[in-house]
Amino acid sequence: MLVRPGEKVKVKVKVNGIWYEKEVEPRKLLVHFIREDIGLTGTKIGCDTSTCGACTIIMNGKSVKSCTLFAFQANGAEITTIEGIGDSKLHPIQEAFKDNFALQCGYCTPGMIMQTYFLLKTNPNPTEEEIKDGLHGNICRCTGYQNIIKAVKDAAGRMR
Amino acid sequence: MTVEITEEPKGVHGMGHKIRRKEDIRFLLGKGNYVDDIKLPGMVYLAFVRSPYAHAKIKSINVEKAKTLPGVIDIITGKELEKVGLAWIPTLMGDKMMVLPTDKVVYQGQEVVAVIAEDRYKAYDAASLIEVEYEPLEPVTDPKKALEQSSPIVRPDKNTNLVFKWEAGNKEETDKLFKEADVVVSQGFYYQRLHVAYMEPVGSIAHYDPVSGKLTIWMTSQAPHVVRTVFSLVTKIPENKIRIISPDIGGGFGGKVYVYPGYVVSAHASIKLGRPVKWIATRSEDMRSTAFARDYHIHGEIAAKKDGTILALRIKVISDHGAFFGDANPSKFSAGLFSICTGSYDIKAAHVEVVGAHTNKPPGGIAYRCSFRVTEAAYAIERLVDILAHELGMDPAELRLKNFIPPEKFPYKSALGWTYDSGNYAAALKKAMDKIGYWELRKEQEEKRKRGELMGIGISSFTEIVGAGPADLFDIVGIKMFESAEIRIHPTGKVIARFGTRAQGQGHETTYAQIISEILGIPVEDIIIEEGDTDTCPYGLGTYASRSTPTAGAAAAVSAKKILDKAKKIAAHLLEAREEDIVYEKGRFYVKGSPDKFKTIQDVALAAYTNPPPGIEAGLEAITYYNPPNMTFPFGSYICVVDIDKGTGQIKVRKFVAVDDCGNIINPVIVDGQIMGALTMSFGTAFLEEIRYDENGNIYGGSFAEYMIPTAIETPKWELDKTITPSPHHPLGAKGVDESATVGSPAAFVNAVVDALWHLGVRHIDMPLWPWKIWQILKEKGAVSDE
Numbered sequence: 001m002l003v004r005p006g007e008k009v010k011v012k013v014k015v016n017g018i019w020y021e022k023e024v025e026p027r028k029l030l031v032h033f034i035r036e037d038i039g040l041t042g043t044k045i046g047c048d049t050s051t052c053g054a055c056t057i058i059m060n061g062k063s064v065k066s067c068t069l070f071a072f073q074a075n076g077a078e079i080t081t082i083e084g085i086g087d088s089k090l091h092p093i094q095e096a097f098k099d100n101f102a103l104q105c106g107y108c109t110p111g112m113i114m115q116t117y118f119l120l121k122t123n124p125n126p127t128e129e130e131i132k133d134g135l136h137g138n139i140c141r142c143t144g145y146q147n148i149i150k151a152v153k154d155a156a157g158r159m160r
Numbered sequence: 161m162t163v164e165i166t167e168e169p170k171g172v173h174g175m176g177h178k179i180r181r182k183e184d185i186r187f188l189l190g191k192g193n194y195v196d197d198i199k200l201p202g203m204v205y206l207a208f209v210r211s212p213y214a215h216a217k218i219k220s221i222n223v224e225k226a227k228t229l230p231g232v233i234d235i236i237t238g239k240e241l242e243k244v245g246l247a248w249i250p251t252l253m254g255d256k257m258m259v260l261p262t263d264k265v266v267y268q269g270q271e272v273v274a275v276i277a278e279d280r281y282k283a284y285d286a287a288s289l290i291e292v293e294y295e296p297l298e299p300v301t302d303p304k305k306a307l308e309q310s311s312p313i314v315r316p317d318k319n320t321n322l323v324f325k326w327e328a329g330n331k332e333e334t335d336k337l338f339k340e341a342d343v344v345v346s347q348g349f350y351y352q353r354l355h356v357a358y359m360e361p362v363g364s365i366a367h368y369d370p371v372s373g374k375l376t377i378w379m380t381s382q383a384p385h386v387v388r389t390v391f392s393l394v395t396k397i398p399e400n401k402i403r404i405i406s407p408d409i410g411g412g413f414g415g416k417v418y419v420y421p422g423y424v425v426s427a428h429a430s431i432k433l434g435r436p437v438k439w440i441a442t443r444s445e446d447m448r449s450t451a452f453a454r455d456y457h458i459h460g461e462i463a464a465k466k467d468g469t470i471l472a473l474r475i476k477v478i479s480d481h482g483a484f485f486g487d488a489n490p491s492k493f494s495a496g497l498f499s500i501c502t503g504s505y506d507i508k509a510a511h512v513e514v515v516g517a518h519t520n521k522p523p524g525g526i527a528y529r530c531s532f533r534v535t536e537a538a539y540a541i542e543r544l545v546d547i548l549a550h551e552l553g554m555d556p557a558e559l560r561l562k563n564f565i566p567p568e569k570f571p572y573k574s575a576l577g578w579t580y581d582s583g584n585y586a587a588a589l590k591k592a593m594d595k596i597g598y599w600e601l602r603k604e605q606e607e608k609r610k611r612g613e614l615m616g617i618g619i620s621s622f623t624e625i626v627g628a629g630p631a632d633l634f635d636i637v638g639i640k641m642f643e644s645a646e647i648r649i650h651p652t653g654k655v656i657a658r659f660g661t662r663a664q665g666q667g668h669e670t671t672y673a674q675i676i677s678e679i680l681g682i683p684v685e686d687i688i689i690e691e692g693d694t695d696t697c698p699y700g701l702g703t704y705a706s707r708s709t710p711t712a713g714a715a716a717a718v719s720a721k722k723i724l725d726k727a728k729k730i731a732a733h734l735l736e737a738r739e740e741d742i743v744y745e746k747g748r749f750y751v752k753g754s755p756d757k758f759k760t761i762q763d764v765a766l767a768a769y770t771n772p773p774p775g776i777e778a779g780l781e782a783i784t785y786y787n788p789p790n791m792t793f794p795f796g797s798y799i800c801v802v803d804i805d806k807g808t809g810q811i812k813v814r815k816f817v818a819v820d821d822c823g824n825i826i827n828p829v830i831v832d833g834q835i836m837g838a839l840t841m842s843f844g845t846a847f848l849e850e851i852r853y854d855e856n857g858n859i860y861g862g863s864f865a866e867y868m869i870p871t872a873i874e875t876p877k878w879e880l881d882k883t884i885t886p887s888p889h890h891p892l893g894a895k896g897v898d899e900s901a902t903v904g905s906p907a908a909f910v911n912a913v914v915d916a917l918w919h920l921g922v923r924h925i926d927m928p929l930w931p932w933k934i935w936q937i938l939k940e941k942g943a944v945s946d947e
Contacts, residue, residue, distance in 0.1 A: 025281065032280075041197035042190020044410070046359045047443035051864035054359060082190030094188040098180055101829045104837060105665030106187025107194065107359040107410030132872040139864070141359050141411050142665045143833060144840035145872040 009072045015040065016084030024071050030064075031055040033071035034081060042082035042110045046139070053138030056111035056118075057081050063118035065137070082110035085117055092158035093117055093151075102151035104142035112138050116152050125156055162884055163824040163893070174678030175892065178829045182684065183669040192408045195363045195378050196440045203365065204233055206426050206439040207283035209273040209290045210449065211265035214520040214857020215299035215312065218264060218292060221273060226289040231282035234433060235290070236274040236425060238262040246428055248317075249394050249419065252386070252636055253494075255485035256317065257523065259421045264297065266314055266483035267522050268857050269448030271421045276429050276437060299857040303457065303480040303517035314483055314518040323485045323516030324494040329576050333509040337472035341463035345548045350926045351536050353455040353480070353521075353851040355447055355861075356528045357869055358664070360410020362450055363440035364423045366430035375431065376403045379423055382412040382662055383488070383702025386636055387419055388694045391427070406692035412664035413841075414527040417488040417704050418451040444863040452521070452851060453528030455480040456536045462544045468554050470563045473510040473575075475501055475540055479525060481516050486523030488704065489532045490634040490641060496532025499576040500625040503541035504585045504795060505563040510575040520857045529838060529902040531626040531705035538622040542907030543924070546619070550918050555602070556911070557593060560621050561586055571888075578625060580793045581887050581895075584821070588883045589621050589797035592819040595881055596799045609919060612945075614804035616916025619797065622904035626896040627710025627792040636701060640787070643711030644698035647676060647719045648781040651769040653762030655680075655687040657719075660700010661712045662692040666898060667830045668708060672716050674826050675892065679720035680727075681747020681761050698783055706794070706896035709826065710887075715786035717891040722782035727764045730780075733773035734759045792887045792895035796820040798908040804916050806945035809935030811847065811913060813876040818905070821883045823895035831897050836878050838901030844870045845902075846909035850928050917941075 003009060008023040015038055022037050034057070035041050043066060046054030055066040058080040085091045090098065093116050103109045112135065119126060119134035126134060131152045132145075140148060163176040173179045186192050223235045238260035241247040248256045260271055273290050277283035300306045300314065306321040314321055338344060365378040375397055381387050384404040392399035409416060422439040429437040441450070457478040463471045479495065481487070489496045495514035502510050516525075528535070549559040564585040565572050572580040593599075601617050608615045628634045634641035644660040657676055661668065673687040691697055700712065724744065731749035732739040741752045750758040759767075768780040801815040818835060825831050848868035852860040861867040886893030906927065913929050914922060920941040925933060938944045 027281065035197075036199070039199075040190070042192075044194070044360070045196065046361070046410075047864040049443065049863050049865035052359065052443075086189065090185075090188060097188055098184045101181065101833050103181075103184060103187055104667065104833060105359065105411040106183070106192045106408065109187050109192075110190045113188070136871040136873040139359065139869050139871060141357060141413075141841070141869065142837045144836035144838075144878065145870075145875050146836050146878060147833060149872065 011071050011075050013074050014078045016080060026072055028071045029067055030069040030071045030074050031066040034066060040081050040083050044107055044110055054108050054111040056114040058114060058118055063115050082114060093155040096151040096155035096158060100147045100151035100154055102147040108140045120156055120159060162886055165828050173684040174674055175826050179684060181667050181670045194360055194408045194410055195380050198365055198378055200367060200436040203436040203438055204276050204278060205280040205283045206437050207275050207287045208271040209287045211268060211270040211272050213265060213294055213296050214268045215297040216265050216294035217297060219295050220293045222291040226286040229286050231278040232286045234276040246424060251484055251486045252488045253485045257484035259424045264316055267520050268859055274425045299520035301519050301521060301853045301855055301857050303478050303519050306517040306519050314520055321518040323481050323518055325515050326494040327513040328499040329511035330509050331511045334472045334474055334511040337509050338463045341471050342466040343464045344461060345551050346461040347547055347924050349458040349543060351454045351456040351539055352927055354453045354528060354845060354849055355851055356413035356415035356453060358411030358413055358415055361441045361443055361446040362420055364426045365436055365438045366426040367436040368430040370434050374401045377427055378405045378407055380409055380416050381406045382416045382704050384692055384694050385660055385699045386701060403695045406662045409664035413529045414704050415451055418486050418526060448859055448862040449522050451486050451526040452524035453526050455524050458540050460540045460544045462548050464548055468552055468559045468562050470505055470507050473502055473507050475512045477514040479514055479516045480519050481525045482519055482521040482523040484523040487525040490628055490636060497625050498533040498537045500534050501537035501541050502574050502576055504621050504623045506565045507575050521853055527705055529899045534624055535903045538903045539907050542620040546911040556619050560589060579790060581790055581889055582885050583793060583795050584885050585621055585795060588819045588821055591881060591883055592797040592799045592817050596815060596817040601801060614806060614916045616802045616912040618800045618908045618912025618915055620904050620908035621797040623793055623795045624900055624903050625791045625793055626706035627788055628705055628707055629791055631787045641701050642785045642787045643715050644700045644785050645712055645715035645719045646698045646783040647723060649765045651766050653765040655682055658690045658697040659712050660698050661703040661708045663703060671826045671830060675713055675716045676720050679717060706898045709894050710792045710890060710896045711786055711788055713894055714891050715784040718784040718786055719782040723780055729776055730764045730767050730773060731759050734767055789889045792890060794822045794895040794897060794900050796900055796904055798904050800908040800912040802912040802916055806938060809931040809938060811929060816876055817879045819881045820900050821885050822897035823887045824893035832880050834898045835880055835901045839878050839905050840870050840875050842902050842905040846906050846927050847929050
């Protein structure tokens with residue numbers, strides 16, 4: 001795609017079931033688009049090196065770090081964010097996180113839950129090692145992961 | 161009293177109950193409200209030009225190209241701030257720090273020029289167009305060299321790099337005991353520079369209302385009230401016209417006590433422009449410019465008798481503070497509470513000396529998940545004791561058991577002047593030894609060693625000092641380190657309680673509610689806890705150094721008891737009885753002998769507004785500014801088992817048992833969460849994390865791609881247990897727990913690794929224990945295996 005300096009591009013995305021169409025700078029990161037243009041601030045920004053996973057969302061069925069994509073790369077895509085997984089009540093993953101004390105400051109939590117959502121979609125009955133492997137792109141600085149791993153196991157049970 | 165731990169809430173969810181966290185719902189739904197989530201009408205964005213040099217003169221700043229970029233609103237330099245007296249501001253330690261430099265930069269990554277633009281992309285675009293001409297100066301990055309005569313001087317306003325010289329203890333007595341000792345063990349340790357690496361980078365939104373003259377700042381601050389006072393004193397804006405709001409905070413760990421240039425510049429810009437100004441650091445900016453922790457060059461010596469009786473301790477430290485002395489220690493303690501370094505042992509005499517140095521690095525020395533240098537102190541003593549045991553050929557557990565302060569000696573006055581409130585160190589260590597099967601592990605180690613396998617067992621029996629603190633000793637910029645709690649019970653019995661602290665993940669909304677529930681018998685779900693707003697909350701010193709439960713928790717208990725006193729009077733009026741005949745039990749009042757005819761706390765609350773007794777003021781509320789009579793001294797014993805791969809130097813933490821004693825427990829699952837989190841952080845300290853600088857002051861480890869934070873993959877499994885020794889002076893017998901594991905565990909990890917290698921002639925290895933370091937040592941010792 002070729003754009004002239006200063007030119008904006010049209011991006012049409014379906015986020016949590018609603019289509020949004022906006023003109024954005026081609027360099028705008030998807031995470032900024034979601035947070036600032038659509039106003040869904042549940043998705044967080046924790047780093048600038050695609051390391052921490054706080055910005056994890058589901059795009060076309062796969063988990064992606066939304067700080068690593070431009071908004072225009074999501075054109076035509078279907079996206080689910082933390083705001084979109086529960087249906088006006090807590091999703092079983094969110095329930096499991098609550099019941100297992102799998103969060104403290106809450107900043108990594110949306111990304112952690114979205115990654116869990118993807119993990120359990122692809123592997124409904126993961127082993128402890130598979131959970132660790134599945135979450136290793138998401139950093140939590142508070143919990144020490146033990147309760148997160150417990151929560152993921154618990155969520156898997158609740159979703160079966 | 162000792163609180164009983166219970167699984168299920170018994171209606172009223174007081175102390176010891178494993179209730180779910182009240183704050184979690186909003187975080188789980190993505191509805192947390194962190195600074196960067198806030199968007200105000202007309203808001204503009206601030207970005208900084210940062211210094212590529214560690215030390216350089218600023219020759220010129222050319223903003224012409226940036227100014228003409230569409231969307232750029234303003235450009236602010238140090239010269240502009242100088243005119244309004246904001247180029248330099250005081251630090252919490254009585255030093256000064258640059259907000260923006262006027263003449264020279266003193267560390268790489270330092271803020272040099274600020275740009276305000278319509279959006280954050282444009283702000284960074286403009287920043288990249290600003291041309292700063294520098295004349296590089298020779299930097300100094302080694303604090304030892306910085307203290308030499310020939311060193312370049314870091315600060316333009318000082319003629320020395322010496323920050324302070326601080327000592328404690330009895331030097332003569334210590335020297336005498338060292339002369340009399342059979343054995344003296346000495347060892348140097350470098351406790352490396354770390355970054356706390358909270359998940360949410362620092363930031364602020366300043367919003368000045370030109371009509372009311374009120375400046376509101378949303379800030380990632382652990383201590384909003386003190387920051388407001390400092391802001392008011394510096395800017396001369398009346399304190400009641402500054403409102404600081406710390407909304408949800410994505411982890412703090414001590415790093416969000418410091419006042420960052422971005423806070424100040426965003427405030428200045430908002431006043432100047434009349435628009436809200438948002439500044440959010442990127443992760444890499446945050447890692448390169450915000451306050452660091454540790455960086456302690458420790459030299460320790462311990463004197464003992466042949467039988468292992470420890471006699472005396474001598475420690476000298478050179479601490480690296482970077483360009484500004486930016487710790488948030490209580491004013492009288494330049495080296496924090498490092499004098500807790502006699503630890504859990506009955507040591508007759510000790511002498512400590514700490515010399516602080518400026519270097520061309522970002523300001524460091526914050527209390528990273530420790531009560532002001534307690535982490536460094538615990539590491540030093542626990543490493544020294546372990547080395548002593550090995551030198552004497554004694555078992556490290558037995559040497560510790562021999563030297564622990566015995567339970568009957570509490571309250572215990574330490575050689576360096578602290579009065580430990582309570583402790584039973586042997587009980588915690590024995591529990592940890594039983595749980596892990598210590599003697600079996602020693603046997604296994606012996607057998608493995610015969611086969612040439614490397615296995616190590618490391619113990620750390622730490623003592624902490626938390627809950628600053630008693631007003632006679634503890635203040636920050638002159639403000640005594642009390643803590644506040646205001647409880648208001650409304651006519652229908654629902655409660656709002658407000659505190660001067662600010663949680664950053666600790667779960668205050670739950671634990672404070674449990675404390676109030678315990679005393680007043682009001683269900684936790686009827687209690688709302690608020691913190692972090694200087695307009696609505698009572699003044700407090702903030703949350704750090706494990707002080708919230710010891711101070712604010714105590715304040716809550718005292719306020720609740722004040723309410724109870726008044727409630728009894730109202731209940732007596734309702735029950736038509738004398739006050740002294742009223743019995744109170746968990747939310748119910750009745751006349752002695754007739755428990756069936758009772759009034760609930762909710763009945764009393766309603767009466768407080770609708771039917772107050774004659775001569776009694778209406779309303780049911782209380783406020784307390786709690787001044788703790790002493791610090792609290794949590795403790796514990798950790799045991800770590802490691803296996804080392806002789807081919808790669810890879811270390812595997814096979815087992816880790818942590819027995820903690822934080823006194824009475826409010827919510828056991830929250831306590832365990834704090835311990836597991838802190839253990840994981842310290843696992844990072846011991847094995848992964850370091851911020852390094854080369855001799856030119858270039859940073860290594862300045863982003864999340866380079867700074868290795870443990871993920872779920874690396875993190876070992878933690879096995880937790882408790883002993884409970886209540887604090888005798890805390891109203892709830894609680895002690896504080898957030899930092900026990902960061903204080904206690906680094907030595908356990910290192911002790912385990914050195915224990916595995918001692919027979920090869922290894923005495924100490926500095927953290928982080930990266931596999932290549934271990935591999936190099938194995939190679940030197942001829943112990944690398946090719947298998």
